[in-house]
Amino acid sequence: MAYWASVFVLAALWPGALSVTRYSIAEEMERGSVVANLAADLGLELGGLAQREVKLDIFTNKKYLDFNKKTGELYIVERIDREYLCPAKPTSCFLKLDFIIETPLRIFNIELGITDINDNAPHFRRDRVELDVSESATPGERFSLPNAVDPDVGINTIKTYKLSTSDHFTIEIQTGSDGTQYVDLVLTKSLDREEKAVHKLILTAVDGGVPVRSGTANIIVRVQDTNDNPPQFDKQTYTINMAENTPIGTLVVNLNATDLDEGSNSEIVYSFTLYTSEKTQDVFTLNPNTGEITVKGTIDYEDMKFYEMHIEAKDKGAHPLLGQCKIVVHVTDMNDNFPEITVQSVKNTVPENVPVGTVIALVGVSDRDTGDNGKINISIHEAMPFILNKSSDRPTHYNLIVSEPLDREKVPEYDITLIARDTGKPPLSDNETITVHLLDVNDNAPQFPQSFYTIRVMENNAPGSLLSSLTAFDPDLHENQYLVYFIIEKEIANTSMSMLFSINPENGNLYALKTFDYEIEKEFLFHIEARDSGSPPLSSNVTVHIIIVDQNDNAPVIVSPWRAHGSVVEEKIPRSTDKGSLVAKVIALDTDSVHNSRITYQFLQVTDASLFSLDQYNGEIRTMRMFSYKDSRHHRLVVVAKDNGEPALSATVTIKLLTVETDVKAYSDMTEMPLEYDIFSDINLYLVIGLASVSFLLLITILVTIVLKCQKSKPNKTAPPSRNSVISESNSTIADSPLVSNDAYWYSLFLAETRKGKLVVRQPVPKGSRYVVSSIPRGTGLSETSDSAASTL
Incomplete structure (x- = not known):
């Protein structure tokens, strides 16, 4: 805001002196405010000023004003501060300058009178004053306070002082000889530090300007203590x-x-x-x-x-x-006392058949705590065949009794852990373990791991060899567990089992007392008993099945072609024999079991391999082509018959063939015709009757020999075979040879034997008995035996 406070022109012209122009301005005028129109006030023409040089010299060395030649106005360049220009606070404050115009030179003296405004508030040199006053100070005591200053002058300076509201203090103002005001703080009421230890007052200095300005200082009065208060507790x-x-x-x-x-x-x-x-x-x-x-x-x-x-x-x-x-x-009360368990009486050893309800122990419980901390619950740690009943006459005592049947073989000993727990928070507990041992009672019979034992024994075993260990188990203890083993007597063909087998009564080891022959004895079935030593003793038995296992201990026996002397057979065949004709048939028998008695045939030596063939399964020797004039008349064939055992056993036969120029058509036809009983002519009828008689006598001789042998060595229902007989028992445990039950075999055997001038008779007997095959040379009435042992098919 710019305004003129007053404008006046003082033109005093003295001879030889310059004129002085004075203006009065307020210090609050803003930049750009026009102070005066010098051109008009000094009578200067604007057009002439524009052509001349004009400058202002300000004696304060600071440029506050400037002149506009176009308008002829003097204006404010920098805001004017009266307190800065006149710090000594004079009554009047002027800013002097020279207005100079050249060509021609003219100088005008100008003074600007600066009018004070209330632009400064009073302020204290110390804005915080601290005073220490004893609470024992008496009212009326004075305390000096600092005074305030105000750079403004006249009515704008400090006028008076004020104190904030206080029940204990007031102020008094003193004026010095130079007009300066001094302030005293006066105590009006006794102080109590315990009531109020610090009094905070505000001293305000107020000037007389418009608007009014003021400054403040904080007065801090600290009340100094005296020992006038005793210590006090919150509660009595x-x-x-x-x-x-x-x-x-x-x-x-x-x-x-x-x-x-x-x-x-x-x-x-x-x-x-x-x-x-x-x-x-x-x-x-x-x-x-x-x-x-x-x-x-x-x-x-x-x-x-x-x-x-x-x-x-x-x-x-x-x-x-x-x-x-x-x-x-x-x-x-805290749950700080553990419950106590007292075992007053106990039976640490009881029979396993102790009755349910028997008292095992008497147990007492106690706790020094009170209330819930002293209430006790007692229990058994885990499920066991025991329970706790509270005694009716003594509430803190319990009976430990048997609740279920006991079995030492399942659990021989019980560690019964009793737990007493009070109902405090947290609960405390005590435990006591009662050990109960169960005495054994003979309540378990011996038990074999199996109810049926099958024991395989290789034939030709050594007498006294261990067959097996038949060990039974008895879960009882001591004498109730000591076992004795017996063979339950059983006779087979008037022979007791104890003559064939022996068992160790202490450990159940089973031994063979003799050497077994698979071709005579195939199996045995009997019982073994295990008995403990308890009172009364308990026992059990087991069935034992002894199976004699065959060994390849019998070599094949060649029964065809017939060999009256030695192992060489001489045969004659026509040279006109056709291709594929049967020359001879080698038949070997083996008394071992089926596996070991399976026989195959091979040429061990042959004069001409292109002339003869040998069937490895049926032993038939046939021509592979017709004889030629270049072929030798003499042929030597060596055939080996080998069984299927391990190691294999064998037998050989040598066949010498002589080819002759003979008409053998009728003979050849007879060899190819089917088996019929009417092929025998009346001439041979007597021979058949004689053969039958000799066979009957031979059979009687064999039976007598078997009986005598059984009495001397070992009983057996199977009669031993004769050297020149083939015996097979049908529907028995002895394996039948396919050759026995197959009529094709008998046909081949008959055909081969009749070609050698022999008769082969199959004599059927009642079902379930044996077949007896006899081989008798033609023209003789006696049986001729081979050099090999008889075979059982």
């Missing part, structure tokens, strides 16, 4: 609940006695009074400086239910003051 009596067994060092209470005084007058020392018992002081300790009461001994509810402590608090003033209080500690 403190009631505290504390659990027993509280750890040592635990804080019981932190006493905080207060003393309204300060300094040493408020420093407090705590102590027990004489009313506190020594026993209490043994359990609790008091920190004299902090007032903390902590546990230093054992708190036991069962020993003391509550404690009383009398405490004194004393300050450190010159004349000490003190206060007192009482602390009552009620001890809370």
Whole structure:
């Protein structure tokens, strides 16, 4: 805002002197405000000024004003501050300058009178004043306060002082000889530090300008203490609940006695009074400086239910003051006592057949705690055939009784863990273990791992060899477990089992007493009994099946072609024999089992391999082509018959063939015709009758020989075969040879034998018995035996 305060022109022209032009401006005029129109005031033409040089010299060395030649106006370039230009606070303040126009030179003296405005507020040299006043000071005492300053002048300077509202203080203003005002703080009411330790006052200096401006200073009055207040506790009596067994060092209470005084007058020392018992002081300790009461001994509810402590608090003033209080500690029962189990009587050893309901032990329980902490529940740790019943006449006693049948073989010993647990929080428990051993009773019969034993015994075993170990198990103990083994007597063909086998009565080892021959004895079936030594003894038996396993201990026996002397057979065949004609048939028998008696045939030596062939399964030797004139008349064939055993056994036969120029058509036709009983001519009828008679006599001789042999060596229902007989028992455990049951074999055998001038007769006997095949040379009445042992098919 720009305005003219006043404009006046003083033109005093003295001879030889310049004129002075004065203006009055307010210091608050803004930049650009026009101070005066010098061209108009000085009578200058604007057009002429524009052609001349104009400058302003400001004596304060600061450019506050400037001149506009176009308008002829003097305007403010920099805001004018009266307090800066006239710091000594004179009554009047002028800014002097020269207005110079050249060509021709003219100088005008200009003075600007700066009018003061209230642009400065009063302020204190110290805005915070602190005073220490004793609370014992009397009303009327004075305290000097600093005065304020104001750079403005006249009515704009400080006019008066004011103090904020206070019940205890006021101010008085003094004026000095130079007009300066001084302020005193006056106490009007006694102070109480405990009521108010610090008084905060505000001193305000106010000027007389418009608008009014003021400045403030903070007056802090600190009230100095005197020992006029005793220490005081929050309560006269403190009631505290504390659990027993509280750890040592635990804080019981932190006493905080207060003393309204300060300094040493408020420093407090705590102590027990004489009313506190020594026993209490043994359990609790008091920190004299902090007032903390902590546990230093054992708190036991069962020993003391509550404690009383009398405490004194004393300050450190010159004349000490003190206060007192009482602390009552009620001890809370904690579950700090474990239940106790007392076994008053016990039976540590009982028979396993002890009756259900038998009392094993009498157990008592107790707990020193009270309430729920002293209530006890007792139980068995895990499921067992025992229970606890509470005694009717003694509530804290229990009977441990048998609740289920006991079995030593399942559980020989019981560790019965009794657990007593109270109902406190947290619950405490105690345990006691009662060990009960069960005495064995002979209540278990021996048991074999299997109900049926199949034992395979290789024939030709050594007498006394171990066959197997038949061990039974008895879960009982001691004599109830000691087992004795027996072979239950059984006779086979008037022979007792104890003559064939023996068993060790202590360990059940089964031995063979003789050497077995598979071709005579195939199997045995009997029972073995195991009996314990208890009273009464218990036993069980098991079935034993002995199977004699065949060995390849019999070599094949060649029964065809017939060999009367030695192992060489001589044969004659026509040279006109056709291709594929049967020359001879080699038949070998083996008395071993089926596997070991399977026979195959091979040429061991042949004169001409292109002329003869040998069927490896049926032993037939046939021509592979017709004889030619180049072929030799003599042929030597060596055939080996080998069984299927391991290692294989064999027999050989040598056949010498002589080719002749003979018409053998009728003979050849006879060899190819089917087997018929009417091929025999009347001439041979007598020969057949003789053969039958000889065969019958031979059979009788064989039976007598078998009986004698059985009496001397070993019983057997199977008669031993004769050297020149083939015996097979149908529907028995002895394996039948395919050759016996196959009529094709008998046809081949008959054909081969008849070509050698022999008769082969198959004599059927009742079903289930043997077939007896006899081989008799033609023209003889006696049986001729071969050089090999008989074979069982």
